[in-house]
Amino acid sequence: MSRLVLKFGGTSVADLERIENVARIVKREVAAGHQVAVAVSAMAGWTNNLVELTKGTGFSEGFQEYDTVVSSGEQVTAGLLAMVLQRQGVSARSWLGWQIPIQTTSAHSTARIQNIEAEGLLACMDRGEVAVVAGFQGIGPDGRITTLGRGGTDTSAVALAAALQAERCDIYTDVDGVYTTDPRIVEKAKKIEKIAFEEMLEMASLGAKVLQTRSVEMAMVHGVRVSVLSSFEDVPGTLVCDEDEIVEQEVVSGIAYSRDEAKITLIGVEDTPGVAAGIFGPLADESINVDMIVQNISDGGDHTDITFTVPRADLDRAVSVVEKSAKSIGYKRLSQDANVSKISVIGIGMRSHSGVAQTMFRTLAEKGINIAVISTSEIKISVLIEDQYTELAVRALHTAYDLDAL
Amino acid sequence: MSRLVLKFGGTSVADLERIENVARIVKREVAAGHQVAVAVSAMAGWTNNLVELTKGTGFSEGFQEYDTVVSSGEQVTAGLLAMVLQRQGVSARSWLGWQIPIQTTSAHSTARIQNIEAEGLLACMDRGEVAVVAGFQGIGPDGRITTLGRGGTDTSAVALAAALQAERCDIYTDVDGVYTTDPRIVEKAKKIEKIAFEEMLEMASLGAKVLQTRSVEMAMVHGVRVSVLSSFEDVPGTLVCDEDEIVEQEVVSGIAYSRDEAKITLIGVEDTPGVAAGIFGPLADESINVDMIVQNISDGGDHTDITFTVPRADLDRAVSVVEKSAKSIGYKRLSQDANVSKISVIGIGMRSHSGVAQTMFRTLAEKGINIAVISTSEIKISVLIEDQYTELAVRALHTAYDLDAL
Numbered sequence: 043m044s045r046l047v048l049k050f051g052g053t054s055v056a057d058l059e060r061i062e063n064v065a066r067i068v069k070r071e072v073a074a075g076h077q078v079a080v081a082v083s084a085m086a087g088w089t090n091n092l093v094e095l096t097k098g099t100g101f102s103e104g105f106q107e108y109d110t111v112v113s114s115g116e117q118v119t120a121g122l123l124a125m126v127l128q129r130q131g132v133s134a135r136s137w138l139g140w141q142i143p144i145q146t147t148s149a150h151s152t153a154r155i156q157n158i159e160a161e162g163l164l165a166c167m168d169r170g171e172v173a174v175v176a177g178f179q180g181i182g183p184d185g186r187i188t189t190l191g192r193g194g195t196d197t198s199a200v201a202l203a204a205a206l207q208a209e210r211c212d213i214y215t216d217v218d219g220v221y222t223t224d225p226r227i228v229e230k231a232k233k234i235e236k237i238a239f240e241e242m243l244e245m246a247s248l249g250a251k252v253l254q255t256r257s258v259e260m261a262m263v264h265g266v267r268v269s270v271l272s273s274f275e276d277v278p279g280t281l282v283c284d285e286d287e288i289v290e291q292e293v294v295s296g297i298a299y300s301r302d303e304a305k306i307t308l309i310g311v312e313d314t315p316g317v318a319a320g321i322f323g324p325l326a327d328e329s330i331n332v333d334m335i336v337q338n339i340s341d342g343g344d345h346t347d348i349t350f351t352v353p354r355a356d357l358d359r360a361v362s363v364v365e366k367s368a369k370s371i372g373y374k375r376l377s378q379d380a381n382v383s384k385i386s387v388i389g390i391g392m393r394s395h396s397g398v399a400q401t402m403f404r405t406l407a408e409k410g411i412n413i414a415v416i417s418t419s420e421i422k423i424s425v426l427i428e429d430q431y432t433e434l435a436v437r438a439l440h441t442a443y444d445l446d447a448l
Numbered sequence: 449m450s451r452l453v454l455k456f457g458g459t460s461v462a463d464l465e466r467i468e469n470v471a472r473i474v475k476r477e478v479a480a481g482h483q484v485a486v487a488v489s490a491m492a493g494w495t496n497n498l499v500e501l502t503k504g505t506g507f508s509e510g511f512q513e514y515d516t517v518v519s520s521g522e523q524v525t526a527g528l529l530a531m532v533l534q535r536q537g538v539s540a541r542s543w544l545g546w547q548i549p550i551q552t553t554s555a556h557s558t559a560r561i562q563n564i565e566a567e568g569l570l571a572c573m574d575r576g577e578v579a580v581v582a583g584f585q586g587i588g589p590d591g592r593i594t595t596l597g598r599g600g601t602d603t604s605a606v607a608l609a610a611a612l613q614a615e616r617c618d619i620y621t622d623v624d625g626v627y628t629t630d631p632r633i634v635e636k637a638k639k640i641e642k643i644a645f646e647e648m649l650e651m652a653s654l655g656a657k658v659l660q661t662r663s664v665e666m667a668m669v670h671g672v673r674v675s676v677l678s679s680f681e682d683v684p685g686t687l688v689c690d691e692d693e694i695v696e697q698e699v700v701s702g703i704a705y706s707r708d709e710a711k712i713t714l715i716g717v718e719d720t721p722g723v724a725a726g727i728f729g730p731l732a733d734e735s736i737n738v739d740m741i742v743q744n745i746s747d748g749g750d751h752t753d754i755t756f757t758v759p760r761a762d763l764d765r766a767v768s769v770v771e772k773s774a775k776s777i778g779y780k781r782l783s784q785d786a787n788v789s790k791i792s793v794i795g796i797g798m799r800s801h802s803g804v805a806q807t808m809f810r811t812l813a814e815k816g817i818n819i820a821v822i823s824t825s826e827i828k829i830s831v832l833i834e835d836q837y838t839e840l841a842v843r844a845l846h847t848a849y850d851l852d853a854l
Contacts, residue, residue: 058501058504058505061505092524095464095524095528096527096528096531098464099464099467099528099531099532099535100531100535101531101534101535105531106541106542107527107528107530107531107534107541107542108527108531110523110526110527110530110542110544111523111524111527111528111531114520114521114523114524115520117516117517117520117523118498118501118517118520120516121502121513121514121516121517122501122502122505122513122517124513124516125502125505125506125507125511125513125514125517126505128507128513129505129506129507135512135513136512136513136516138516138593140546141591141592185547186547187544
């Protein structure tokens with residue numbers, strides 16, 4: 043008998059009517075002969091209300107009590123879904139993080155799952171019960187409730203699928219799959235039938251916000267096949283799987299964009315050994331994530347310009363960190379720009395195909411879009427452009443790589 | 449160093465402003481040199497919202513999942529209060545029922561506390577931390593969350609006080625103490641300075657809804673001194689304690705009333721052995737609580753009339769149970785009356801004073817109030833009267849026993 047883990051996010055369990063609908067999906071999988079575990083989020087809006095309450099105390103996330111408060115939302119959903127399932131004649135029980143237990147690190151609000159004791163869940167499922175697991179939560183080494191960060195229920199679900207050796211982890215959400223790009227920008231965006239873990243990882247971290255990045259990493263590490271499905275429409279979704287399972291590999295699978303970046307340029311930096319460490323060391327110390335970096339040798343020879351990107355939310359902090367270390371670095375001028383956008387072309391197939399980058403550069407040039415920074419990996423090419431050209435660039439690239447639906 | 453347990457109900461923690469106020473009270477006790485544990489209820493309205501949600505599933509209380517859902521309200525308050533205390537510079541942490549643990553029976557929604565492991569709490573308090581305990585909840589033998597029934601946080605607080613060998617349990621509520629009778633009926637009702645456990649038990653179970661009855665029983669058994677105080681006004685409250693601690697014992701301490709009763713009379717019951725068992729056995733089987741019972745021998749000699757009271761909410765069910773067993777009982781006619789009220793005069797001093805009952809009967813007679821049923825215990829005389837005379841009777845008795853405030 044094969045096991046399935048199903049995950050339902052906040053909009054899928056927003057009220058009792060939707061929870062009834064979720065129960066019908068669960069019931070269908072049980073009827074199909076599967077052993078089923080379900081990971082649920084808090085009802086849409088519930089967590090935000092709890093977060094507002096905690097803000098009123100003057101605390102924000104990262105504290106033990108914060109996690110104790112906000113984790114209660116998933117507890118409510120898990121109990122309600124178990125009741126609705128029982129009402130529909132499906133044997134079920136709720137499991138809270140500490141009851142399983144789902145052991146995590148002690149980093150409150152950003153805890154990572156370290157171990158899931160699967161025995162209790164497996165016994166429950168062997169008895170024919172659906173295990174309804176409160177997502178987003180675990181228990182830390184000190185016995186306090188921890189939470190996994192926003193979108194953490196995706197990670198809960200994938201970790202459960204790994205621990206239960208499930209055949210598949212079905213992530214039910216408010217979209218019906220992963221698209222070649224954002225359908226709000228490109229009307230002709232196509233749903234992708236199968237996508238490799240590595241590609242999905244790039245799509246997720248680059249702003250295609252279907253799955254929490256960490257859940258994709260975990261799925262890749264443990265080889266958990268993840269299906270992204272709509273909880274509102276009964277249509278085929280997207281399977282995220284090992285690349286070996288994808289027979290017809292596209293050269294480019296999708297176009298992602300991110301407006302969460304900002305650009306900092308240091309002009310006239312003294313070109314001496316250790317200067318990069320002098321800039322990026324202090325930023326790393328402040329936990330500011332530097333993404334793209336380019337360095338141009340100025341024609342003088344003893345000075346250089348360095349451009350890099352940081353998360354837009356960290357821009358002010360990053361500028362002040364750099365300015366503080368100005369003396370040790372030695373540069374003439376700092377310029378900053380929050381009106382930038384990162385456009386990425388992603389595809390496992392580009393490992394074995396040349397000319398992919400050239401198509402990107404030519405397409406953008408034809409539209410008169412200037413490229414500020416370029417960075418590449420084995421399966422991705424990213425460029426930084428002016429924010430205002432985002433939609434134009436994405437649409438042009440989608441067409442250029444033959445991704446438009448017919 | 450003496451330990452205190454403080455309890456705050458739903459209206460005392462209804463919003464963040466009130467939680468700040470609670471934190472100030474806690475801080476004051478800490479500053480006075482006490483080790484403090486706090487038991488909190490859910491924010492006013494919160495539990496009702498959760499109960500409404502569970503009702504939507506078609507389930508009501510008594511189920512494991514119900515308790516999982518409704519217990520989340522206290523979890524939120526405990527976390528919030530711990531945060532507010534920390535913000536005010538008071539070291540504090542929240543404790544959920546399962547974290548302590550507070551071990552209970554498995555009777556979901558009406559669980560009874562069986563044991564509290566105090567080691568963790570004591571270590572916390574010895575470190576100078578305020579232990580903020582989520583009230584109303586515990587953990588059953590199967591590791592599931594249990595709840596203690598409405599008003600259960602009173603019981604949590606008293607049980608904690610017993611386990612921690614606290615000097616006192618301060619129950620902060622929206623009234624400022626226990627009164628000689630309901631101040632809404634008798635303007636001249638006086639606040640009682642000290643009341644014996646036994647008296648409070650009669651007051652509580654008879655409708656003076658200040659403390660959950662079970663919490664008073666527990667306080668009596670474990671000798672926990674309980675103070676009833678207002679969380680809104682800083683005025684002396686009422687101490688519930690052993691009668692030995694009360695120097696000037698009043699003959700009558702208070703007048704209680706209850707409109708939750710209904711009367712059933714069986715007329716022309718065959719007066720044979722076993723007839724009482726034939727009536728009350730089936731009612732007990734249906735968990736219907738029979739309170740007052742009187743039996744009059746009819747003048748014929750072989751028939752009798754039996755009158756008894758049941759909770760008003762159970763009247764219809766009780767009538768149908770009695771009618772079902774009509775054949776085996778053998779009676780002529782059944783009459784029922786929901787428009788009755790039970791008036792009780794309570795006082796430990798009446799053990800050693802005569803004439804207390806006589807004063808009651810005379811006072812009611814003077815007002816032309818007919819007594820339908822009488823029942824007495826060592827420290828209480830109760831009569832059943834027509835509902836419409838409730839206020840008149842309570843006022844007249846309050847004056848007759850010299851309870852009116854000057």
